[in-house]
Amino acid sequence: MSFPLPADHALDRYGRVLRRRVLVLAALTVAVFASFCFDLVLGPSDLGVVDVLAGLVRPESLSRGASVILWDVRLPYSLMALIVGAALSLAGAEMQTILNNPLASPFTLGVSSAASFGAALAIVVGVGIPGLPQSWIAPANAFLFAFLSVLLLQALARLRGAGVETLVLFGIALAFAFNALVALMQFLASQEALQQLVFWSMGSLSRGTWENLPVLAVIVACTVPFSLNASWKMTVLRFGEDRARSFGINVPRLRFASLLRVSLLAATAVAFVGTIGFVGLVGPHITRLLLGEDHRFFLPGAMLTGALVMSLASIASRSLVPGVIVPVGIVTALVGVPFFLALILGRRERS
Amino acid sequence: MAERLSVSDLTVGYRRRLVIDRLSLPPIGGGEVTALIGPNGAGKSTLLRALAGLQPARGSVRLGGKELLGLAPERHAAHVSYMPQSVPARVALRVLEAVISSLMASPLPDLGRDSAAVRRRAMETLDRVGIGDLALEALDELSGGQRQLVSLAMSLARNPQVLLLDEPTSALDLHHQFRVMTLLSDLARERETVTVVVLHDLNLAAAHADRVMVLAGGRLAGHGTPLEALTADILSDVYRVRARIENSASGRPQIVVEGVTGVTAA
Numbered sequence: 206m207s208f209p210l211p212a213d214h215a216l217d218r219y220g221r222v223l224r225r226r227v228l229v230l231a232a233l234t235v236a237v238f239a240s241f242c243f244d245l246v247l248g249p250s251d252l253g254v255v256d257v258l259a260g261l262v263r264p265e266s267l268s269r270g271a272s273v274i275l276w277d278v279r280l281p282y283s284l285m286a287l288i289v290g291a292a293l294s295l296a297g298a299e300m301q302t303i304l305n306n307p308l309a310s311p312f313t314l315g316v317s318s319a320a321s322f323g324a325a326l327a328i329v330v331g332v333g334i335p336g337l338p339q340s341w342i343a344p345a346n347a348f349l350f351a352f353l354s355v356l357l358l359q360a361l362a363r364l365r366g367a368g369v370e371t372l373v374l375f376g377i378a379l380a381f382a383f384n385a386l387v388a389l390m391q392f393l394a395s396q397e398a399l400q401q402l403v404f405w406s407m408g409s410l411s412r413g414t415w416e417n418l419p420v421l422a423v424i425v426a427c428t429v430p431f432s433l434n435a436s437w438k439m440t441v442l443r444f445g446e447d448r449a450r451s452f453g454i455n456v457p458r459l460r461f462a463s464l465l466r467v468s469l470l471a472a473t474a475v476a477f478v479g480t481i482g483f484v485g486l487v488g489p490h491i492t493r494l495l496l497g498e499d500h501r502f503f504l505p506g507a508m509l510t511g512a513l514v515m516s517l518a519s520i521a522s523r524s525l526v527p528g529v530i531v532p533v534g535i536v537t538a539l540v541g542v543p544f545f546l547a548l549i550l551g552r553r554e555r556s
Numbered sequence: 557m558a559e560r561l562s563v564s565d566l567t568v569g570y571r572r573r574l575v576i577d578r579l580s581l582p583p584i585g586g587g588e589v590t591a592l593i594g595p596n597g598a599g600k601s602t603l604l605r606a607l608a609g610l611q612p613a614r615g616s617v618r619l620g621g622k623e624l625l626g627l628a629p630e631r632h633a634a635h636v637s638y639m640p641q642s643v644p645a646r647v648a649l650r651v652l653e654a655v656i657s658s659l660m661a662s663p664l665p666d667l668g669r670d671s672a673a674v675r676r677r678a679m680e681t682l683d684r685v686g687i688g689d690l691a692l693e694a695l696d697e698l699s700g701g702q703r704q705l706v707s708l709a710m711s712l713a714r715n716p717q718v719l720l721l722d723e724p725t726s727a728l729d730l731h732h733q734f735r736v737m738t739l740l741s742d743l744a745r746e747r748e749t750v751t752v753v754v755l756h757d758l759n760l761a762a763a764h765a766d767r768v769m770v771l772a773g774g775r776l777a778g779h780g781t782p783l784e785a786l787t788a789d790i791l792s793d794v795y796r797v798r799a800r801i802e803n804s805a806s807g808r809p810q811i812v813v814e815g816v817t818g819v820t821a822a
Binding site for chain 1: 610629631642653658661688691
């Protein structure tokens, strides 16, 4: 036959679409690495790119002071940005799919408010898990409450067989309740505790240390394979719960497993760095525009985008005011709000 | 030999309301199209969802000798495919990907996870439905009717033994209504599929279905060939309309509604 078969032609074009997505993922990876390097180089003490790269490979090549700055100050800070960004963005991406709501994120549904309340309990009242070192009481409490809040969401879904709309509404109610409790704690707190609490809730990457970084990294590394393994099921879930179930997917189990991953990721991230808004919301949305919703690409893409946004926010947090590290939570919100507004306005326009 | 779907003593309900109470149906044959009709709230969609394993039900739904009720979702989906009434508008996928994802959701016995075979099957299905040219289009840029055709392709691609379609033509123009119903007849004959289609348009049912089942208040109010099931008496009972049945040259009845009955003064 001399004419091209249309079916083969379409399949060829689809192959090209897939290759382009792999390229986008690769480009994102390069951008993340570049931003990470820039983040490391940036700072008051003049360490050049070459010094930094050499210092990473052979720490003894740097002077003692420079080595401390690079290894104990900048590296944990910049690494924390990447891992926290990836974790929160992945959590947001899974939540948006599982709850079928483009505005879902760990922050809109109360996870971070619960964490703040946990931290407030530790800071203001001194209530915490006994037997932990002093520096771990606030993060442990934050983790506990964030995790409990998601389990509470779960329990409601199980108990009442509630639909996703109810789940989302319950999450919003939870956010309000915990915010009110945090406000109450602030009202009751002593001057000193109040200051500590306010700083905690701003969200700062300076809390990244060689002690808590590996914890977060291990949690991300353990949850990601399960996320990717569920990617086809989540893609089909985009067509509605009935459809997914009729194709043989156990939707309640899928939702349970996913929310469990979300709670682990979000609770750990928030516990270590405090409230960092909008990465969990904006990361997935940027990714959707770049890669679409084939979750084999969407989920890893969301992690890379989240890491990139956080890394850029980390750069901004240290260059906005010379010589001062602005809490990164403030910076991400400043970047996030305009995007969020554009998103809402865009939705209104299309419907 | 085409397997038949037998429904007996089926009871389906929601938390406080029983919609279908011990319903038994005449065996639904493979290789032909069965239209399920009835007024709003008759329980058509509920029955279809129960047959699809989406709604908890008691009783028995057998395909050949195999009981389908209570099968695990994945095993149920190996036999049965369901097309819901509504199609979400805002999914950032391409048409071809939508069909591929429906094949990858749970592995099919005849296809597995071989991605080249899956893609070929998806493309063949799109061509069969007549939307091969839309394969690379974004779903959220399609019209409602086009999306409904994609949704149909998603269900057809799995090549099920039992195909359950809830108003598959509601968003389609006349041309596509005819094409889809003809395609369903052709596929039913080729693959000996048990095909149950919920329809609101009685003339569409009359023109294309091999068998018609009339559901009212969760009970079977009539069944048979279109000529047997679509009588003026049954329509008057079930729909509260005065209808005239005309026999067209094709041997299919045509329904002309002339008025309504039993209207209470508001």
